[in-house]
Structure formats: structure tokens, C-alpha cells
Amino acid sequence: MSATLLPEERPLDAHRASRSRETKRYGFFPGCVAKESCKELFNSTMLLADKLGIELIELTAASCCGASVVNDVNRDVARVLNARTYAQAEALGLDDVITICSTCTGHMRAANKELLESEERMDQANAILGKFGAKYSGGVMVRHLLWMLIDDVGLDNLRSMVVRPLNGLKVAPFYGCHIIRPENVNGWESARNPHSLEDLIEALGGEAVDYAGKTRCCGFHVQLEKDGIATNMVGQNMRMAKDNGAEAVITPCPLCHLALDGYQQDAGARWGRTDLPTFHLPQLVAYALGVAPEKLGLNKHLVSPREIMVQRELIS
Amino acid sequence: MAKIKLDLFRFDEAVDTVPHRDLIEVEVPEATTVLDALETAKAEIDGSISFRRSCRSAICGSCSMSINGVTALACKTNCRDVVKDDGTIAVDPMQNFQPMKDMVVHMDPFWDKYARLKPYLQPKDKDSEHEIERRVSPDDMKKLVDVANCIMCATCYSLCPVVSVDPAFAGPAAIAYAYRFIEDVRDAKRDERIAQISEDYLWLCAHCYACSYCPKHVEPNNRIVDVKRAAIKDRVMMNERGPRHALVVSKTIKQTGMLAETEVILGTVGRFNVVGLIKALAPLGPRMALRGKQPPVFVKPIPKVDEVRTIFEALEVPVS
Ligand code: SF4
Numbered sequence: 001m002s003a004t005l006l007p008e009e010r011p012l013d014a015h016r017a018s019r020s021r022e023t024k025r026y027g028f029f030p031g032c033v034a035k036e037s038c039k040e041l042f043n044s045t046m047l048l049a050d051k052l053g054i055e056l057i058e059l060t061a062a063s064c065c066g067a068s069v070v071n072d073v074n075r076d077v078a079r080v081l082n083a084r085t086y087a088q089a090e091a092l093g094l095d096d097v098i099t100i101c102s103t104c105t106g107h108m109r110a111a112n113k114e115l116l117e118s119e120e121r122m123d124q125a126n127a128i129l130g131k132f133g134a135k136y137s138g139g140v141m142v143r144h145l146l147w148m149l150i151d152d153v154g155l156d157n158l159r160s161m162v163v164r165p166l167n168g169l170k171v172a173p174f175y176g177c178h179i180i181r182p183e184n185v186n187g188w189e190s191a192r193n194p195h196s197l198e199d200l201i202e203a204l205g206g207e208a209v210d211y212a213g214k215t216r217c218c219g220f221h222v223q224l225e226k227d228g229i230a231t232n233m234v235g236q237n238m239r240m241a242k243d244n245g246a247e248a249v250i251t252p253c254p255l256c257h258l259a260l261d262g263y264q265q266d267a268g269a270r271w272g273r274t275d276l277p278t279f280h281l282p283q284l285v286a287y288a289l290g291v292a293p294e295k296l297g298l299n300k301h302l303v304s305p306r307e308i309m310v311q312r313e314l315i316s
Numbered sequence: 317m318a319k320i321k322l323d324l325f326r327f328d329e330a331v332d333t334v335p336h337r338d339l340i341e342v343e344v345p346e347a348t349t350v351l352d353a354l355e356t357a358k359a360e361i362d363g364s365i366s367f368r369r370s371c372r373s374a375i376c377g378s379c380s381m382s383i384n385g386v387t388a389l390a391c392k393t394n395c396r397d398v399v400k401d402d403g404t405i406a407v408d409p410m411q412n413f414q415p416m417k418d419m420v421v422h423m424d425p426f427w428d429k430y431a432r433l434k435p436y437l438q439p440k441d442k443d444s445e446h447e448i449e450r451r452v453s454p455d456d457m458k459k460l461v462d463v464a465n466c467i468m469c470a471t472c473y474s475l476c477p478v479v480s481v482d483p484a485f486a487g488p489a490a491i492a493y494a495y496r497f498i499e500d501v502r503d504a505k506r507d508e509r510i511a512q513i514s515e516d517y518l519w520l521c522a523h524c525y526a527c528s529y530c531p532k533h534v535e536p537n538n539r540i541v542d543v544k545r546a547a548i549k550d551r552v553m554m555n556e557r558g559p560r561h562a563l564v565v566s567k568t569i570k571q572t573g574m575l576a577e578t579e580v581i582l583g584t585v586g587r588f589n590v591v592g593l594i595k596a597l598a599p600l601g602p603r604m605a606l607r608g609k610q611p612p613v614f615v616k617p618i619p620k621v622d623e624v625r626t627i628f629e630a631l632e633v634p635v636s
């Protein structure tokens with residue numbers, strides 16, 4: 001099912017062609033968490049890019065996208081910060097910026113949409129960027145690695161590149177929020193009934209597990225506001241996954257990962273133990289395409305995937 | 317015509333202790349709504365199937381129910397868009413509510429949260445002392461029209477994951493409605509209203525945007541952000557963790573260009589709040605450290621961080 005949107009509500013760049021697709025050179029925005037507490041995500045993304053034969057050119061001077069949080073303080077700042085990032089991409093001749101964090105994807109796309117839809121906002125941003133000699137002319141599109149894998153590499157192609165299939169590992173896709181919602185910002189697939197992760201899991205030789213929690217929130221952004229909230233949100237979702245037979249979880253977002261991997265143990269008291277190891281999206285793809293498992297930082301996870309991987313004869 | 321199998325939640329609180337499900341097949345036109353399919357089932361097969369509805373055109377707000385696990389107005393949802401490959405549509409009562417009979421639920425908690433807002437205008441002076449109508453400029457009114465479209469269907473409330481784990485949370489609709497009065501130039505209780513909604517856990521919204529599925533484009537997710545900005549602007553209840561979190565994120569981005577995770581935790585929970593820190597971090601902190609996963613204590617500023625500071629200064633972004 002495609003996004004349930006009227007044509008005029010579709011994001012302007014939902015399926016735009018990009019130059020990067022031909023040149024295999026993409027702008028790359030890793031985001032803060034992949035550089036701070038989830039370095040294994042950054043590393044496995046780079047290893048995956050090697051396997052795919054594409055070049056990810058990191059925008060090293062880019063700032064944080066503002067997460068969903070600076071919006072709470074000021075309505076313009078996230079938009080202008082991101083305009084600065086897009087200006088940097090344009091200066092490098094890149095028109096396609098790949099992200100590996102759902103929250104980055106959603107908020108960078110929201111900023112871009114606001115800029116592309118209003119001359120006034122674009123002028124406001126450029127007036128500020130002009131103070132340090134930068135300019136954004138609106139030629140950048142932001143996509144999550146997941147979308148790029150499906151649109152540019154293609155599922156069939158991926159399937160043929162698999163050298164280490166997942167041997168039927170039962171994987172629960174965890175979409176979380178910002179890669180699918182709001183639909184008029186992301187619009188790449190239906191937010192109510194997405195299937196990109198399922199398609200990917202199956203292409204890698206795993207079995208996708210359906211459960212109602214797959215598009216529900218992990219609570220990461222309010223983990224500090226009140227004790228126990230995020231823990232319960234994680235417990236609720238992981239319970240549903242486990243009850244439907246999941247052996248592991250895959251997520252496109254390092255923030256979801258921090259919450260799912262970090263809070264399952266504490267959630268056990270109320271929701272029963274689930275102990276589902278959680279993979280970053282590129283970890284599992286890179287594994288199936290033949291990157292050595294020791295290089296993927298799987299030992300960094302609090303819920304170790306070791307046991308289930310041995311059981312499924314994925315590692316020895 | 318198309319054949320659809322309705323997989324229905326059945327329960328009557330007056331007689332049942334546990335719910336059961338009925339699978340009912342109906343023949344309906346290709347492009348019919350879920351509500352019409354239910355009406356057909358009720359008229360032709362089982363008259364006891366219960367659900368609320370009135371307008372059948374997304375105006376009255378009574379037909380919210382869970383359709384294949386996602387709450388929506390049954391009268392605004394086309395069967396064609398939701399029917400599963402095996403021809404079924406699962407219909408359940410809204411989540412986050414106590415079921416009464418089939419798809420009919422007890423709405424009280426939802427109304428109670430509205431009532432707490434005093435959802436009526438509270439102007440400076442009494443109407444009796446006011447000779448002429450209270451004027452609002454078109455620009456001031458523009459801010460309110462979207463929220464005024466709320467039909468109180470509770471779709472958003474039912475989808476809200478925070479409500480599902482903490483019933484004390486006001487929920488998206490009530491916060492959006494608070495915004496409607498907070499931003500009304502005729503209302504004199506702005507700061508009291510902000511304080512009230514902060515107490516009802518304004519800052520507990522998890523930014524998940526599930527409430528963006530609002531069928532009337534109220535976009536409670538965006539109105540919640542508007543209310544938070546109003547709270548920071550008027551500096552109401554600034555000692556809560558919510559506003560502290562927002563401001564320290566803002567500050568670390570201004571200083572380093574990055575969101576410095578360690579600094580954000582310290583700034584939100586309180587650097588000297590040892591008990592709070594232990595509660596928030598333990599045993600996660602040590603567990604993460606053991607795996608070499610703790611975020612760095614100091615984050616190196618990004619190249620050309622001055623540019624980021626220029627942006628913050630040009631927009632006068634608050635950082636404390
Ligand atoms: S969303 Fe998170 S990871 Fe992405 S840039 Fe912003 S703070 Fe960093």
C-alpha cells in the first residue's frame with residue numbers, strides 16, 4: 001500500500017531521480033548518535049557501502065539536525081541549521097544525502113520541505129547563511145539508507161548479492177516513528193502499513209515477523225522526562241514481537257536501538273523477559289553480504305545476539 | 317461488488333468476562349467505507365453488532381475504531397485501502413479505552429482531560445461589562461481555525477503510546493485544545509493554562525507523531541510543539557525536566573554543533589541531583605560502559621562551528 005495521501009500532500013522529492021544514483025557517490029549524514037554512543041552503526045554502514053561499491057561522502061562540517069527537540073525552543077532554527085548542511089552538500093556537487101537515523105531522516109526532510117515550499121523561508125535561511133558566505137538553492141534530497149537500498153540497489157540485486165543468508169532467522173522489523181511519520185514529510189511508503197523492512201528481511205533470507213508494535217514508538221525522546229515511561233513503551237512493543245515468534249529485531253534508527261537494546265532488561269519486571277537482540281539495519285545487511293561478523297560491533301549490544309546466531313548457524 | 321470478511325471484536329460488559337471474535341462476510345460495493353461494511357453486517361447478518369456513528373461523513377467524531385490495528389474514523393476509511401490479502405479487515409474498539417460493547421467504549425477519561433482545561437473562553441472582563449463584540453484580527457484567528465476543526469473523535473488519543481503507558485498524560489487532543497485558548501488573544505488565562513497543561517505532562521509527549529493521523533488535520537503533534545514554545549517564551553514551569561531538556565539540547569548544539577549526549581543527560585536530570593541521575597541511568601549507565609557504549613564526556617566541536625553560533629544568534633534562540 002502506498003502512502004495514504006492526496007497527490008498534493010506528497011512530499012516534493014518523494015521519488016525524485018538523483019545524480020548520485022548514476023555516479024554511486026552519495027552525500028552522507030551520519031548524525032550524532034552514530035558518532036557518539038552507536039559507533040558500531042557508523043562502522044557497519046561504511047563496511048556495507050564498500051560491499052555495495054558505493055561511495056558515502058561524509059558531510060563532516062554538518063551540524064546536528066536539531067532532532068525533534070530544538071523545535072520545542074524555536075520554530076526556525078532546525079530549518080536553518082539543515083539549510084546549512086544542504087548548502088555544504090551542494091558545494092560538494094551532491095544532490096542526494098543519505099542518513100542512517102530515522103529521527104535525522106524525518107527532521108531533515110521536514111526542514112527541506114519547509115524550505116522548498118516557501119520562498120519566504122528559503123530567503124530567511126539564505127539571509128543567515130549569507131553571513132558566512134553559504135547559499136542553499138534547493139537542490140538536495142534526503143533519504144534514509146533503507147530507501148536507497150530498495151530504490152537504487154534494488155531488492156533483486158541485493159538478493160543476488162547475499163552470500164550468507166539469514167537461515168530463516170525470525171526478525172521483527174521495528175520501524176518506530178520518524179522514518180514513516182508524518183506521512184506528508186516522509187511519504188516514501190504507507191505509515192500505517194509499511195513493508196520495506198519486511199521485504200529487506202526476506203531478501204536477506206530471514207523471516208519477517210508481523211506485530212502491532214512495529215510502527216509504535218520506543219519512548220526514546222522522553223526517557224529523561226519521567227522515569228519508567230520509555231521502559232514501558234519498549235516492554236510493550238517487544239512483548240508483542242516476542243509473542244509473535246520474533247528471535248531478533250532490526251531497526252533503521254540508532255535512537256530506537258538505544259532504547260530497545262538498553263531498556264528491555266528493565267522492562268522485564270513488568271512485561272516479562274523478552275531479551276530480543278536488536279540489529280542496526282546496516283549490520284544485518286552487511287552480514288548477509290559477507291562482511292565478517294567480528295567487524296560489525298555486535299559485541300557492543302547489551303542484549304547479545306550471539307546465542308541466537310549460533311543456533312541459526314550464522315556464526316560458530 | 318466485493319466480498320469482505322469482517323473480523324470483529326465482540327464483547328458485552330454486561331454479560332461477558334472475556335471478548336471473542338466473529339468472522340462475518342458481507343458483500344459491498346468496491347469503494348465502500350468500513351462503516352458501511354459494518355452497517356451492512358448489522359442490517360443483514362447480526363443486528364446486535366454495536367458501534368457508534370452519526371454523520372457518516374467525518375463530522376460528528378463518533379465512529380473512531382481500530383481498523384487492522386490502527387485507529388481511524390470508520391466512515392473515512394475505504395475498505396479497498398485496508399483490506400488484507402486474505403480479504404479480511406480486523407475491527408476492534410479504540411485502544412487506550414475500556415470497551416463497553418463491541419466497538420463502543422467508555423469515553424470518560426478523554427472527556428475528563430478536556431474538562432480539566434476549562435475549555436471555554438476566560439476573558440479579562442465580564443461579558444456584562446463588555447459593550448461590543450470581542451474583536452479578533454484575521455491573522456490572530458488564522459492560528460486557531462485548524463484546531464477549532466477538532467471533532468473530538470479521540471483517534472489521536474487512542475493512538476498515543478504515552479497514554480497507553482501513563483494515563484496521567486493529557487494526550488494530544490487536550491493539548492491541542494489548550495493551544496486553542498492559549499493562543500486566543502481574547503483569553504486572559506494564558507499562563508495559568510500553560511501551567512495547567514504542563515502539570516498534565518505536556519512535556520511527556522514522545523514526539524512519535526502518531527497523532528498526525530488526525531482525520532481533521534488538527535496536527536496535534538505540531539500544536540504540542542507550539543504550546544511548548546509558548547511555555548518557554550513565557551517561562552512557565554521551567555524547572556521541569558522537559559524544558560530543561562529542550563534548552564540543554566539547544567545549548568550543546570550551539571556550543572559544539574552536535575547533540576552532546578552526556579551533557580544533555582546531566583543538564584536535564586540536574587548535575588547535582590545524584591539520586592535522580594542514579595535512577596535515570598542505573599543500571600543502564602554501567603551496563604553501557606561495560607560494552608564501551610557510553611557517550612563521550614566531551615564532544616569535539618564540528619568544523620566551522622561559528623556558523624552554527626551565527627544561526628543561533630540571528631534567530632535569538634534561547635539556550636537557558
Ligand atoms: S536526530 Fe539525533 S542522531 Fe540525528 S542528528 Fe539529530 S541528534 Fe543527531
Ligand code: SF4
Pocket residue numbers: 102103175176177178179216217218219220221253255256257259522523524
Ligand atoms: S521509535 Fe523512538 S527513537 Fe525511534 S523514531 Fe520513534 S521516538 Fe524516535
Ligand code: SF4
Pocket residue numbers: 465466467468469470471472473488489492529530531532533534535536
Ligand atoms: S485532534 Fe484530530 S484526532 Fe484528535 S480528537 Fe481532534 S479531530 Fe480527533
Ligand code: SF4
Pocket residue numbers: 472475476477478479487488520521522523524525526527528536537540
Ligand atoms: S506525538 Fe506525542 S501526543 Fe502525539 S501520539 Fe505521539 S506521544 Fe502522543
Ligand code: FES
Pocket residue numbers: 368369370371372373374375376377378379380389390391392
Ligand atoms: S460517523 Fe461521524 S465521524 Fe464517522
